[in-house]
Amino acid sequence: MGAQQVREGFAALYGAAPEGVWSAPGRVNLIGEHTDYNDGFVMPFALPHATTAAVSRRDDGVLRLHSANLAGDAGGVVELSLDALEPQSDRSWTAYPAGVVWALREAGHPVTGADIHLASTVPSGAGLSSSAALEVVIALALNDLFGLGLQRWQLARLCQRAENVYVGAPTGIMDQTASACCEAGHALFLDTRDLSQRQIPFDLAAEGLRLLVVDTRVKHAHSDGEYGKRRVGCEKGAALLGVDALRDVPYDGLDEALARLGDDEEVRRLVRHVVTEDQRVERVVALLESGETRAIGPVLTEGHASLRDDFRISCPELDLVVDTALAAGALGARMTGGGFGGSAIVLAEAAEVDTLGKAVEEAFAAADFTAPRVFEAVPAAGARRVS
Numbered sequence: 001m002g003a004q005q006v007r008e009g010f011a012a013l014y015g016a017a018p019e020g021v022w023s024a025p026g027r028v029n030l031i032g033e034h035t036d037y038n039d040g041f042v043m044p045f046a047l048p049h050a051t052t053a054a055v056s057r058r059d060d061g062v063l064r065l066h067s068a069n070l071a072g073d074a075g076g077v078v079e080l081s082l083d084a085l086e087p088q089s090d091r092s093w094t095a096y097p098a099g100v101v102w103a104l105r106e107a108g109h110p111v112t113g114a115d116i117h118l119a120s121t122v123p124s125g126a127g128l129s130s131s132a133a134l135e136v137v138i139a140l141a142l143n144d145l146f147g148l149g150l151q152r153w154q155l156a157r158l159c160q161r162a163e164n165v166y167v168g169a170p171t172g173i174m175d176q177t178a179s180a181c182c183e184a185g186h187a188l189f190l191d192t193r194d195l196s197q198r199q200i201p202f203d204l205a206a207e208g209l210r211l212l213v214v215d216t217r218v219k220h221a222h223s224d225g226e227y228g229k230r231r232v233g234c235e236k237g238a239a240l241l242g243v244d245a246l247r248d249v250p251y252d253g254l255d256e257a258l259a260r261l262g263d264d265e266e267v268r269r270l271v272r273h274v275v276t277e278d279q280r281v282e283r284v285v286a287l288l289e290s291g292e293t294r295a296i297g298p299v300l301t302e303g304h305a306s307l308r309d310d311f312r313i314s315c316p317e318l319d320l321v322v323d324t325a326l327a328a329g330a331l332g333a334r335m336t337g338g339g340f341g342g343s344a345i346v347l348a349e350a351a352e353v354d355t356l357g358k359a360v361e362e363a364f365a366a367a368d369f370t371a372p373r374v375f376e377a378v379p380a381a382g383a384r385r386v387s
């Protein structure tokens with residue numbers, strides 16, 4: 001949805017032009033899955049799909065919210081009082097933007113109210129982080145309008161706090177940082193311990209490559225509980241090994257660490273995934289920086305095997321995307337995001353992408369799965385003011 005459309009939508013709703021329009025993208029993670037709550041490495045890039053918000057300040061402690069993506073009973077303008085914002089009191093979509101306002105105010109920033117109208121092209125619940133796009137666009141708009149002077153990484157932290165504490169979803173820092181900090185034509189190498197980051201050139205077109213995102217359109221019901229279990233299992237592994245986080249287990253000390261974990265097979269598997277995944281991120285960074293883009297394919301595929309066999313968060317739909325794509329000649333493929341559904345990515349020669357996409361669609365039809373959404377991902381810009 002374009003900035004002009006969102007600007008006009010705002011004016012129609014609230015009877016005046018907005019002070020400005022901002023945009024923040026969804027993301028896919030190239031490599032580094034379930035490492036962000038282990039203080040490890042991740043490497044997301046921003047999608048062209050984004051949430052666009054038109055915003056004006058208010059000074060009366062009122063927050064008015066409207067999303068063009070919601071129709072019918074769930075739609076309409078929602079009016080909230082800033083003084084009444086209370087963590088985990090809101091189970092609807094408004095918890096995300098209200099949570100950002102709450103987190104800003106709680107950190108002492110003088111946000112006195114706002115009128116907000118937004119529209120998003122990020123598929124919701126597909127593992128492409130529509131939630132972070134929503135949070136970050138609001139944080140950036142309020143940062144600009146109220147002159148808060150916060151840096152991108154600080155906005156990401158506040159958005160994570162909004163999602164963890166206010167919404168009540170235990171997510172790491174990757175999604176918000178990706179949406180806030182990514183740059184077009186690059187992937188973001190992020191150390192989730194100290195939030196240090198490096199933009200890594202990832203210009204697929206220049207290399208004659210393309211990357212597909214396949215949204216399986218399934219979300220298996222137990223995913224939240226399973227995510228929590230993996231987190232707890234990782235914390236247990238770190239405690240047993242006497243480190244602050246699994247990030248502190250070096251790759252060349254993995255065998256020794258696994259031996260020390262004895263016969264706790266589940267924790268051993270979780271630890272093995274996290275430690276090898278951090279090393280895969282470092283390998284991908286090194287390959288991209290030396291211009292060997294094609295060589296990242298097998299590393300992506302290794303990452304999928306680790307998530308499937310060790311972390312055990314894949315599902316038949318995700319495995320089918322990966323197996324079909326590889327059989328049809330992809331350079332590499334993996335599930336991306338939290339798991340148990342959501343999306344997979346496929347790296348391929350540009351000339352082969354259409355055939356690959358078709359092969360995946362046919363395999364889904366043959367398996368009687370819901371038709372997937374297949375689209376191309378081009379590394380896009382992070383959050384910004386658009387008008």
Ligand code: ADP
Binds near residue numbers: 093
């Ligand atoms: P993901 O971040 O993978 O898309 P989440 O479950 O974390 O999935 O976030 C999806 C939720 O975020 C939606 O259920 C909705 O509450 C909220 N949301 C995201 N984008 C919008 C939007 N444009 N309008 C209203 N709500 C949205």
Ligand code: MG
Binds near residue numbers: 129130131132175
């Ligand atoms: Mg999310």
